[in-house]
Amino acid sequence: MxxxxxxxxxxxxxxxxxxxxxxxxxxxxxxxADWRAVDPDRLLVMELADGRRIAIELAPDFAPAHVANIRALARSGWWDGAAIVRVQDDYVVQWAGAGGRHLPDGVAAHPPAEYDRPAAGLVLRRLGFPDGYAPMTGFAGDWPVAGDGHRIWLTHCYGMVGVGRDMPPDTGDGSELYAVIGQAPRQLDRNIALVGRVLDGLPALASLPRGTAALGFYAEPGQRVPIRRVRLAADMPEAERPRVEVxxxxxxxxxxxxxxxxxxxxxxxxxxxxxxxxxxxxxxxxxx
Amino acid sequence: MxxxxxxxxxxxxxxxxxxxxxxxxxxxxxxxADWRAVDPDRLLVMELADGRRIAIELAPDFAPAHVANIRALARSGWWDGAAIVRVQDDYVVQWAGAGGRHLPDGVAAHPPAEYDRPAAGLVLRRLGFPDGYAPMTGFAGDWPVAGDGHRIWLTHCYGMVGVGRDMPPDTGDGSELYAVIGQAPRQLDRNIALVGRVLDGLPALASLPRGTAALGFYAEPGQRVPIRRVRLAADMPEAERPRVEVxxxxxxxxxxxxxxxxxxxxxxxxxxxxxxxxxxxxxxxxxx
Structure with missing residues (x-):
């Protein structure tokens, strides 16, 4: 060959x-010394029913209310027996909770729209090359970000995780999440709360069969990909926790x-x- | 939900x-009237063994020698019984010919390195937004391109098809091709000949299991995804040809x-x- x-x-x-x-x-x-261990309190571990694990680093510095919701949802077992319901090619994989619409205690139904944050308090290390979307791009706290000098925001790069929402901006509560699996859909920047990124296991999501209904939803319930559970690494037995470094x-x-x-x-x-x-x-x- | x-x-x-x-x-x-039918002589149709079809528009205006090779390879049955041998997440899907290394008659073993071409003779309609890689970007002949005022080249966007090569630049003959399935790897622009783009069937490639060997190659021959055949639409019975428009x-x-x-x-x-x-x-x- x-x-x-x-x-x-x-x-x-x-x-x-x-x-x-x-x-x-x-x-x-x-x-x-150049690597940072991800705090188990900031690491979400999704287990598919077939045993494959996906490790997601959370970004409380950018979306604290949403991340608090996600931690509470994970601790309540919100995603135990949940499923991946949507895979749209060159766009996103999305998963929903197993239950109905009743959020567990401690989960805010209408968190603020954390689409960006003040630039103050974060160091943006500039990439130094032009960008089609924003005045500046670079890295802050090891995250890919864009900014305009006053505000700073996470960017929809491959593997980034965001919060599905309805039409009004404050309807994303964290109970449905998506991960980017294609060319960065940066038109979504500052329009949805980004809450983290997949650091391990992304190929398991990106290689799923694409849904054939509108927007890549699976047309039949039987096509959905079952999720066994989603836990915070801090809540897992220490020996089972993935040890991820950035x-x-x-x-x-x-x-x-x-x-x-x-x-x-x-x-x-x-x-x-x-x-x-x-x-x-x-x-x-x-x-x- | x-x-x-x-x-x-x-x-x-x-x-x-x-x-x-x-x-x-x-x-x-x-x-x-705003749609252009793709000429059957510029449309490559790959059939996987499971019957799914992938339609690829060829780009002879950018890589004429490579496209001539690909047409000759398709007509010789080069990819009949071939296989997809590599799927690297967020990067490329790649397929090889079934035979050994002996190229059929009419296929140039060392076509010129068609990585860019003179800007003269093509209209570049500029996108009008900054780009991290090139002085200008836009569209030429309905293709995504970049340019510097003197030269113009196709860009490694999602779905673009290129020619695998060895280390010396003139070793890509068209007998192994790849399609981009992730964030545009534009560092490859002007380093490899791009010869086309997938216009239909890309999800069938992008959702394949990722290879676990180095660079996403399938570790075991049994993991390879069999290809039934690859034909030029012009060589197919008219009723079987996909009719693709751009x-x-x-x-x-x-x-x-x-x-x-x-x-x-x-x-x-x-x-x-x-x-x-x-x-x-x-x-x-x-x-x-």
């Missing part, structure tokens, strides 16, 4: 250390990773772009 | 015509679609972005 896109680069790297590492090689070589975006390793992403000099490439897009720079994560 | 992201907008639109249509409503309402990017309908994509004023949205990204504006297509 012919050697395909990028395979050659990998094999060459294996044969003799490349003088110019790829972004993923830079991340893999980052020292332990590369610190203020680290020297991340700076090198970013530079290498925008200027591919590893052997496969003949012409580095000299730029990149916020959502094409996935913040590296790993499982310990 | 709670009404989820965007479902409300659709239902409202169904109940009473919205005063501000969504981009997809604008495309659906475009008059027949919305003309110079049409008034496309201008409205583009404006609505960058400025979502349909009911679900509370804050239009006022901009967009080239690869988040999929050129609409339809099956007649």
């Amino acid at each position: 012919r050697m395909p896109v990028l395979a050659a680069a990998l094999l060459l790297a294996a044969a003799a250390p490349s003088p110019v590492p790829s972004p993923s090689q830079i991340a893999a070589a980052a020292p332990d 590369l610190r975006t203020e680290s020297a390793s991340f700076h090198r990773y970013l530079d290498a992403s925008a200027n591919r000099r590893d052997p496969f490439f003949v012409r580095p772009a000299g730029g990149t897009d916020l959502c094409n720079v996935r913040v590296p994560s790993r499982i310990r | 709670r009404m989820p992201v965007l479902a409300a907008a659709l239902l409202l639109a169904a109940a009473a015509p919205s005063p501000v249509p969504s981009p997809s409503q604008i495309a659906a309402a475009a008059p027949d 919305l003309r990017t110079e049409s008034a309908s496309f201008h409205r679609y583009l404006d609505a994509s960058a400025n979502r004023r349909d009911p679900f949205f509370v804050r239009p972005a006022g901009g967009t990204d080239l690869c988040n504006v999929r050129v609409p297509s339809r099956i007649r």
Whole structure:
């Protein structure tokens, strides 16, 4: 079989250390001090009925009321026996609670529309390349963000998790969530509360059969993908918790990773772009 | 079940015509004159063993030597009994020929590296929003492109099809192809020959199980997804050919679609972005 896109680069790297590492090689070589362990109180673990697990880091710094709701929903067993109900190609995977509409105690029915927040109090490390949607983009607290100097907001990159809502903006309570599985739908930025991102297990969601009803909903209940349960890692027995780490975006390793992403000099490439897009720079994560 | 992201907008639109249509409503309402039928000589039809079909529009205006190779390969039965060998999440699906390395007659082993072309002779209709990779982006001949005033090139948007190659740039002959199934990997622009785009059937590729070997290759031959055959539509009995149409990017309908994509004023949205990204504006297509 012919050697395909990028395979050659990998094999060459294996044969003799490349003088110019790829972004993923830079991340893999980052020292332990450059990684941040995700707090178990900020880690949501979804188990599909077939046993596969999806680990989601929550973002209380951006959507505290929604994250409080999601923690309360998880603790109440809201998603035990729930299901994935929608998979729209190049867009989102969405899951709903198993029960009806009665929210458990401690869950706010109408949290504020946390679509952005004041820029003050967060350091936005700028990407430094133009963006089609916002005056500036970059990373804050290791999250992909955009901003306008006054406000700052999470961006709808691949793997980001948001809150489904009805038409009025304050109707998203966190009881239905979606994850992005396509080209970043950044038209949704500042229109929906983003609450986290999938750090492990995303391929299990992105490879699900697409729904054939309008908007990618599964046409038949039997097509839905059953969810066993969703728990906060802090509520799991310690031995069962996934230990997820994120590369610190203020680290020297991340700076090198970013530079290498925008200027591919590893052997496969003949012409580095000299730029990149916020959502094409996935913040590296790993499982310990 | 709670009404989820965007479902409300659709239902409202169904109940009473919205005063501000969504981009997809604008495309659906475009008059027949605004659509271009894809020439059967530029349409590649891949049939999976399970009967699903994927229709790929070829781009001879950008990669004539590679497209000539692909036509000759299809006519020789190169992909009859072939297989999808690689599915890397948020990146590409890739398929190889069934045979060994012996290319059929009429297929150039070392076509020129058609990674870009002179800007002269093509009209680039500019998107008008900043881009992280290139001085300008827009559409040319209904294709998503970037340019620098002198050269113009196809961009690695979701669904675009390119030519796998080895390390030296002239080693991509068209015998292995890939389709983009994630956030646009535009670092590959001008580094690989793009030869077309999937216009129908992309979900069948994007939902395949991800490969677990390095770079998303399937670890076991039994995991490969069998391809029955790949034909040029022009070589198919007329009754079997898919009839695919593309919305003309110079049409008034496309201008409205583009404006609505960058400025979502349909009911679900509370804050239009006022901009967009080239690869988040999929050129609409339809099956007649």
